[in-house]
Amino acid sequence: xxxxxxxxxxxxxxxxxxxxxxxxxxxxxxxxxxxxxxxxxxxxxxxxxxxxxxxxxxxxxxxxxxxxxxxxxxxxxxxxxxxxxxxxxxxxxxxxxxxxxxxxxxxxxxxxxxxxxxxxxxxxxxxxxxxxxxxxxxxxxxxxxxxxxxxxxxxxxxxxxxxxxxxxxxxxxxxxxxxxxxxxxxxxxxxxxxxxxxxxxxxxxx
Numbered sequence: 772x773x774x775x776x777x778x779x780x781x782x783x784x785x786x787x788x789x790x791x792x793x794x795x796x797x798x799x800x801x802x803x804x805x806x807x808x809x810x811x812x813x814x815x816x817x818x819x820x821x822x823x824x825x826x827x828x829x830x831x832x833x834x835x836x837x838x839x840x841x842x843x844x845x846x847x848x849x850x851x852x853x854x855x856x857x858x859x860x861x862x863x864x865x866x867x868x869x870x871x872x873x874x875x876x877x878x879x880x881x882x883x884x885x886x887x888x889x890x891x892x893x894x895x896x897x898x899x900x901x902x903x904x905x906x907x908x909x910x911x912x913x914x915x916x917x918x919x920x921x922x923x924x925x926x927x928x929x930x931x932x933x934x935x936x937x938x939x940x941x942x943x944x945x946x947x948x949x950x951x952x953x954x955x956x957x958x959x960x961x962x963x964x965x966x967x968x969x970x971x972x973x974x975x976x977x
Contacts, residue, residue, distance in 0.1 A: 780820075780821065781819070781820060781821055784973050785966065785969055785970075785973065786819055786820070788969055788972055788973045788976075789819045789936075789969065790816060790818075790819050792902060792903055792906055792907075792972075793816040793819060793899065793903075793938055793953075794815060794816050795902055795906070796898045796899040796901075796902035796903065797814035797815060797816055797895070797898070797899070797940065798814070799898045799902060800814055800894050800895045800898035800899065801813060801814040803894045803898065804870075804891065804894055804895075804944070807870070807890070807894070808869070808870055808944060808945075810944065810945050811943075811944075811945075812942070812943070812944050813941075813942070813943040813944075814895070814940060814941070814942055814943075815940070815941050816938050816939065816940055816941075816953075817939050817940075817941060818938070818939045819936070819937070819938050819939075820936075820937050821934055821935070821936055821937070821962070822934070822935045822937050823933075823934060823935070824927040824929075824933065824934070824935055824956070826935075827927055827935040827937055827954060828923045828924055828926070828927050829923070830937070830952075831857055831859075831923045831926065831952060832922070832923040833859055837922050837923070838859070838860040838920065838921075838922065839857055839858065839859060839860060839920070839921060839922060839923060839925075839926055840857075840858050840859075840860050840863040840884075840888065840918065840919075840920050841855045841856060841857040841858070841892075841918070841919050841920075841926055842855065842856045842888055842889055842891070842892025842893070842895075842896065842916050842917070842918055842919075843855050843892075843916065843917045843918075843919055844892070844893070844896050844897075844900075844913050844914050844915070844916050844917070845913070845914040846900050846911045846912065846913050846914070847911065847912055848904065848909060848910050848911035848912060849904075849907075849909035849910070849911070849964060849968070850909075850911075850957065850960075850961035850962070850964040850965050850968075851957070851958075851961050852955050852956050852957035852958070852961050852962075853929055853955070853956040853957075854896045854899065854900055854913075854953070854954070854955050854956075855896075855926065855952075855953070855954045855955075855956065856891075856892040856895050856896055856951060856952075856953055857926060857951055857952045857953075857954060858949070858950075858951040858952075859951075860920070862949050862950060862951060863884065863888060864884070865947055865949050866887070866888070866891065866942065866944070866949050866951075867883060867884050867887045867888065868947075869942075869944035869945045869947045869949065870887045870890075870891060870944065884918075885918045888918050889916045889917075889918050890916075892916050892918075893915075893916040895940075895953070896913070896916070896953070897913055899938075899953060900913060901913075906972065907965075907968040907969070907971070907972055908968075909968055926954075927954075927956065929956050933957070933958050933959050933962075934956075934957060934958075934959065934962050935954050935955065935956055935957075936954070936955040936957065936962065936965070937952065937953075937954050937955075938952065938953040938954070939952060940952060940953055
């Protein structure tokens with residue numbers, strides 16, 4: 772049987788399966804972050820979709836807040852690509868304040884920002900990719916996290932960025948609501964392979 776066409780929109784079953792896998796992963800990430808910040812952390816994934824890199828670029832572009840901050844990690848194995856945790860710049864500052872647990876002067880936040888973002892991104896992206904890989908019975912290796920800044924066009928400049936598996940995420944840390952995105956940039960064969968693995972996962976639970 773040929774692999775699913777990556778350009779075909781996700782079916783309801785695929786979307787539900789990816790949503791379930793993503794929320795399992797985010798629950799694990801939230802538990803790890805809870806131990807790090809010594810406070811309640813809630814993470815959820817309201818929606819999952821496959822987009823072209825152009826559509827993803829438009830989705831994260833905010834006219835009133837064009838600057839974005841992202842944590843980037845590449846992964847390789849049964850399928851390969853790039854995982855990114857993306858925030859509007861002002862949201863990233865809120866996240867750092869929430870992670871360190873106190874109001875800090877802007878100069879101090881800038882000093883701590885990359886370290887706090889890299890650690891937070893590493894926890895979330897590793898939890899997401901590792902959970903997906905484990906549940907789909909497929910090993911993946913992750914690179915070290917890198918913090919990058921730029922506009923939406925720069926975020927999706929990649930050899931992997933033909934298509935994007937795009938997750939909206941919601942944080943709640945120390946009663947602060949912080950919105951962001953997780954994006955998996957993948958080439959067509961890798962995304963086709965991922966959809967084949969998801970199809971197998973759906974079949975195993977239905």
